[in-house]
Amino acid sequence: MKISKIIALMLGLVLISTMLFGCGSNTADNGKKKVVIAGIYKAGDQVWFINEGKAAEKMAKDMGAADFLFIDAKMNPDTYLQAVDNVITQKVDGVITCIPDQKLSKAITDKLKAANIPVIAADDALQDENGTKLAPWVGINAYKIGQTNGEWMANYAMKNGLDKDPQAAVLILTMDTVSSCVPRTDGEQSKFKELVPAFPDNKIFKADYNGETDKGFSAASSIFIAHPEIKKWLVMSGNEEGAVGAVRALEQAGIDRSSCVIGLGGYLAKDEFKKDYSAMQAATYFASDDVGGISAKELMEYILTKKEIPMETAVDAKIVTRENYQDVMGEYAK
Amino acid sequence: MNGQGNKLPLNFLRGDNIVLIMALMVIVLLFSLFNSNYASGSNIINILVAASLTGLIAIGETYLIIAGMIDMSVPSVAAFASVMAAVLLQNGFGIVLTIVFAIVAGLMVGYVNALLVNKIKLQAFIATLATMSIVRGFAYIICDGKPVYIMDSTFINIGKEEILGVPIPVIILMLAFLIFGLILAKTRFGRNVYVIGGNKVAARLAGLNPERINSVLFMITGALSALGGIILAARMNSGQPASCVGVDFDAITGAVLGGTAFTGGTGTIFGTLLGVLIMQSFNTGLIMLNVPIFWQYVARGALLVIALTFDYFRKKNREKKLLRESMAAMAK
Numbered sequence: 001m002k003i004s005k006i007i008a009l010m011l012g013l014v015l016i017s018t019m020l021f022g023c024g025s026n027t028a029d030n031g032k033k034k035v036v037i038a039g040i041y042k043a044g045d046q047v048w049f050i051n052e053g054k055a056a057e058k059m060a061k062d063m064g065a066a067d068f069l070f071i072d073a074k075m076n077p078d079t080y081l082q083a084v085d086n087v088i089t090q091k092v093d094g095v096i097t098c099i100p101d102q103k104l105s106k107a108i109t110d111k112l113k114a115a116n117i118p119v120i121a122a123d124d125a126l127q128d129e130n131g132t133k134l135a136p137w138v139g140i141n142a143y144k145i146g147q148t149n150g151e152w153m154a155n156y157a158m159k160n161g162l163d164k165d166p167q168a169a170v171l172i173l174t175m176d177t178v179s180s181c182v183p184r185t186d187g188e189q190s191k192f193k194e195l196v197p198a199f200p201d202n203k204i205f206k207a208d209y210n211g212e213t214d215k216g217f218s219a220a221s222s223i224f225i226a227h228p229e230i231k232k233w234l235v236m237s238g239n240e241e242g243a244v245g246a247v248r249a250l251e252q253a254g255i256d257r258s259s260c261v262i263g264l265g266g267y268l269a270k271d272e273f274k275k276d277y278s279a280m281q282a283a284t285y286f287a288s289d290d291v292g293g294i295s296a297k298e299l300m301e302y303i304l305t306k307k308e309i310p311m312e313t314a315v316d317a318k319i320v321t322r323e324n325y326q327d328v329m330g331e332y333a334k
Numbered sequence: 335m336n337g338q339g340n341k342l343p344l345n346f347l348r349g350d351n352i353v354l355i356m357a358l359m360v361i362v363l364l365f366s367l368f369n370s371n372y373a374s375g376s377n378i379i380n381i382l383v384a385a386s387l388t389g390l391i392a393i394g395e396t397y398l399i400i401a402g403m404i405d406m407s408v409p410s411v412a413a414f415a416s417v418m419a420a421v422l423l424q425n426g427f428g429i430v431l432t433i434v435f436a437i438v439a440g441l442m443v444g445y446v447n448a449l450l451v452n453k454i455k456l457q458a459f460i461a462t463l464a465t466m467s468i469v470r471g472f473a474y475i476i477c478d479g480k481p482v483y484i485m486d487s488t489f490i491n492i493g494k495e496e497i498l499g500v501p502i503p504v505i506i507l508m509l510a511f512l513i514f515g516l517i518l519a520k521t522r523f524g525r526n527v528y529v530i531g532g533n534k535v536a537a538r539l540a541g542l543n544p545e546r547i548n549s550v551l552f553m554i555t556g557a558l559s560a561l562g563g564i565i566l567a568a569r570m571n572s573g574q575p576a577s578c579v580g581v582d583f584d585a586i587t588g589a590v591l592g593g594t595a596f597t598g599g600t601g602t603i604f605g606t607l608l609g610v611l612i613m614q615s616f617n618t619g620l621i622m623l624n625v626p627i628f629w630q631y632v633a634r635g636a637l638l639v640i641a642l643t644f645d646y647f648r649k650k651n652r653e654k655k656l657l658r659e660s661m662a663a664m665a666k
Contacts, residue, residue, distance in 0.1 A: 050479040208627035218384045222621040225377045271483040
């Protein structure tokens with residue numbers, strides 16, 4: 001058999017098996033309708049959403065759901081809209097979602113309402129331009145997450161005398177092209193300035209990256225080199241990956257021992273804490289399982305018993321450090 | 335066909351390259367006016383380190399574009415190799431075996447790409463788009479979607495140690511540019527790459543085997559992408575399945591900026607090095623000057639438009655020159 005035929009056969013088998021495993025009827029063998037939940041997440045390839053999706057799937061299936069469709073919107077509003085249309089066509093029983101662009105909230109809630117599919121927002125709320133929630137929400141307010149980081153960093157600066165040190169500066173690694181991450185860095189900056197009002201504005205630097213470690217590294221590294229007079233950097237970022245990139249950039253610049261980075265999420269910080277030394281000295285930790293599990297639980301209860309879903313369910317965010325991360329994070333510290 | 339540089343031992347100071355060197359100097363001068371640290375040694379090293387992944391991939395893309403093809407699977411191969419290296423190290427494999435396995439994985443993806451192009455006659459763009467998705471999927475599968483941390487200090491040193499003040503990633507990058515530049519400019523294989531990119535039918539009539547050359551080129555690109563991924567993993571102390579997105583665009587832009595024509599048959603590795611450096615220097619300068627991110631997009635796009643315009647005029651000049659030469663030959 002020619003190699004081209006073998007390849008064609010293999011591709012055919014992959015397609016057929018994908019279709020067989022991927023498709024199914026929404027009706028169980030006994031004729032009773034199966035509950036199918038769709039989880040549409042803005043970045044399904046990131047650790048946070050992978051864990052959140054797994055927790056939601058486990059909770060939904062424990063409560064009797066037959067299937068949980070995990071869909072990655074790839075940070076793309078267009079892909080997201082297609083995913084929503086797709087789950088409407090599939091007539092799923094409920095949707096858990098983290099939207100890539102909150103400006104789409106009205107369009108999404110209208111579509112799902114018209115299809116009579118209940119929706120619950122996870123992490124980033126479905127809200128109108130005034131901030132009024134259009135659907136129930138589970139998570140932590142992105143702005144408050146940022147404020148938690150900003151508060152910790154402000155206290156660190158004051159405790160170590162960096163608020164008045166001429167060699168100290170703040171770097172905020174922003175993700176301005178990801179609308180749902182903008183409130184995080186806004187919260188970091190506003191809280192830091194609120195608590196350390198005398199900190200000079202011209203010593204608060206910003207550099208943008210796309211959410212990847214390597215890009216965070218490049219952005220941070222460029223700023224460190226542009227300002228060699230600064231020897232003590234206080235770095236906050238839009239996500240955990242950026243924080244790790246900044247840590248590597250500080251190490252390359254040889255100023256990691258005098259600087260401090262705070263992570264956002266804790267899922268990479270835990271490995272930094274395992275090292276003898278890392279400039280990442282803390283991270284805001286919030287359990288993705290809490291958000292995933294609670295969102296699925298509330299949605300399933302509504303589907304099964306019509307129990308009203310509360311409009312807001314806030315999950316606690318905690319600061320983890322080298323000293324307490326194992327206690328706070330439990331099995332996620334491994 | 336252009337760019338072989340056979341007349342001088344290292345004929346890299348051709349007209350096009352001089353223009354690129356001048357463009358690079360203008361960028362350095364311009365950004366240095368606004369920030370005196372821009373032209374510092376540490377920033378030059380920073381630019382080169384940041385260019386290490388893009389540069390390695392750009393070498394492979396240059397070869398492929400000259401031969402009339404392209405590889406879109408490179409970001410996934412780099413990400414896969416970074417995760418694979420991290421997983422192997424975590425499972426007790428030695429550094430040498432880890433690096434060998436990761437590079438062999440890159441070679442294998444390149445071989446599959448070549449099979450799809452040579453045997454099923456898929457266009458390179460389409461074939462590598464498919465493998466891009468498959469390989470990215472495997473990158474997630476082998477680590478369950480989670481970044482894999484690397485604790486092996488010897489491996490990490492590949493990403494941060496220096497030899498005579500030059501970081502190892504930069505040394506590897508420069509060696510790769512030198513070796514693959516010489517292969518393209520000085521060997522029969524290199525000349526054959528230009529020939530199949532210039533005219534596949536004529537190449538076949540001349541007794542060349544384009545399929546075999548395609549296979550080697552895809553495998554080189556796969557191996558270089560994997561090497562880039564390994565270096566990235568060492569630099570970041572982790573293998574990350576979601577990394578390297580968009581690095582194909584940067585690498586292709588670097589190659590085009592450096593004078594590699596999308597129509598095939600033209601380009602040099604030295605030009606690509608200059609193209610990658612121009613792009614990285616430009617990006618770093620924009621960050622150092624704190625240019626708002628949305629304007630950075632505009633500036634990068636404008637840089638690409640300038641490069642493509644430059645390429646258009648260069649192509650027209652080449653056509654005119656060829657026409658003049660043909661007319662002169664006919665007159666004789």
